[in-house]
Amino acid sequence: MFISRIRLKNFRNYDDLDIKLNDRLNIFVGNNAQGKTNILESIYLSGFGKSFRTNKDRDIIKMDKDMAYIKIEGQKRYGDISIEMRFWKNRKKEIKVNSLSLIKLSDILGNLNIVIFSPEDLKLIKEGPSERRKFVDREICQINKRYCHSLISYNRVLYQRNNLLKKIKYDRKLINTIDIWNEELVKFGTEVILKRREFINRISSLSRLMHRKITDGKENLEVKYLSNIGIKNKDGFNEIYKNFIEKIEKNIEKDIDRGFTGVGPHKDDLGLYVNNIDIRNFGSQGQQRTVALSLKLSELEIGKAEIGEYPILLLDDVMSELDINRQKFLMKSLKNVQTFITITEIPEIMIPLVQEGFIFEISKGKVKKR
Ligand SMILES: Nc1ncnc2c1ncn2[C@@H]1O[C@H](COP(=O)(O)OP(=O)(O)OP(=O)(O)O)[C@@H](O)[C@H]1O
Ligand SMILES: [Mg+2]
Known part of the structure; x- marks a missing residue:
């Protein structure tokens, strides 16, 4: 399975984002606090219905706004999938899968399968x-x-x-x-x-x-x-x-x-x-x-x-924590998995490994494809 497009409105530090994705590898590059992890969070939310960073839905709504919107479009083995989520300050969130509203939050599980690896996982x-x-x-x-x-x-x-x-x-x-x-x-x-x-x-x-x-x-x-x-x-x-x-x-x-x-x-x-x-x-x-x-x-x-089919892999800030051999092993073993990587800078050694993918530069909630 893979995600082909993400749309965000008033989500964290994004006003309005619409990006098309590579079905193999997507790298988000940027300095600290620019919005890299926020994008991974929006993908994670579409898989699990809740965030890996907060239990409070209202935190994800852009400051001074009343509603946040996420739409993820992708493809699975048996056809297209779209997940839409709306978050309000004072109301329960609303989720639609392929345009149908979910009655139970737990019904979101199993639509987009996601594996996330972040420095937080050391807690595990x-x-x-x-x-x-x-x-x-x-x-x-x-x-x-x-x-x-x-x-x-x-x-x-x-x-x-x-x-x-x-x-x-x-x-x-x-x-x-x-x-x-x-x-x-x-x-x-x-x-x-x-x-x-x-x-x-x-x-x-x-x-x-x-x-x-x-x-x-x-x-x-x-x-x-x-x-x-x-x-x-x-x-x-x-x-x-x-x-x-x-x-x-x-x-x-x-x-x-x-x-x-x-x-x-x-x-x-x-x-x-x-x-x-x-x-x-x-x-x-x-x-x-x-x-x-x-x-x-x-x-x-x-x-x-x-x-x-392989789940989607989110790698938040992990590349820089691994030595070169482990980074290479990781990239090689991900050939058939759609992978999202956040990183502050792409090291020389990685450049040949990431050529087939898309690189997005992120700055203050704005995304530019390199
Ligand atoms: N609800 C919100 N409204 C507006 N901005 C927000 C909201 N929540 C978080 N932010 C902003 O989003 C930015 C953090 O984004 P993110 O965590 O994606 O950074 P990052 O690029 O992954 O940084 P790092 O490299 O440090 O991990 C911060 O500037 C933060 O103030
Ligand atoms: Mg981050």
Whole structure:
């Protein structure tokens, strides 16, 4: 899939932008604070319905204006696609896919598949488990809507069960009502675990290959699913369900005491090891960045396998953080992927690699094709 045109009105620092794009490579060059990332943000918004930089929709509306407009046109394997979004200061945003209004925001997922890699992605490695869960969930949701529903249901039941736990502490007889919540929690939770395990197994073997290539065979990356339920690779729905419910029942007094549920996929983590060393705590900055890159490139392959075509890749400010060999490897491995790159300057060494693409110069919210 690829995007052929972007139109922006009153979006961030753009008044009115209309650009046609290259179906392979698009590079946005410019000094800091000129509007490079803003363009990537508009693409991301069209894929996910929300931004990677803010939860507040009104932030993206140009200062002193009342409405922002984004239109993305592109092509997928089975035909054209257009996504239009309107954001208002005091109203809910409106989204249209191929001119039809969406009723639920989550219905936007799966129309434009996007993989983004930015310096922020180091968080995925360095910060707590919730960043890694977010990564896994976002990726699976893009390719599997049912998973998204199971996850939303799981979180809803978890919230309700936690509320009940707090009440039981002061009114013991309410404990009779917890079984029904346990069963619901474990049912949705098992669905979540099964999908996460499948995804992590796939990303584990793909990212190991990627990582070998990027590091010239020197580093062996292992990605592991860490769950506090204790699941094995051969366990099916019934085994996981049984394990999970046993743990929930065993922990009931602890849960009541603390007022929240201690076991379940909401505590999952991703183990990341390079040559058997836990990279989350002991990796160098460069190693951590390379692991993040390997994970992201694997996402492209998973997207391709699932939907039959490569997702669109957004690379925000990452080129300058990689050494020359890694930059070259990256450019070579992106031959069939529409890629958007932001950069402050194109280094000499990259010029022969970017010749087929479009280069846009960005200054103060104005874009000029070079
Ligand atoms: N709602 C808004 N209205 C007007 N301008 C905005 C709004 N939000 C952000 N900006 C402006 O957009 C610019 C930042 O754009 P962007 O983040 O795309 O920069 P960039 O070119 O990627 O810079 P860098 O190289 O530093 O990453 C800033 O000048 C900022 O003030
Ligand atoms: Mg930027």
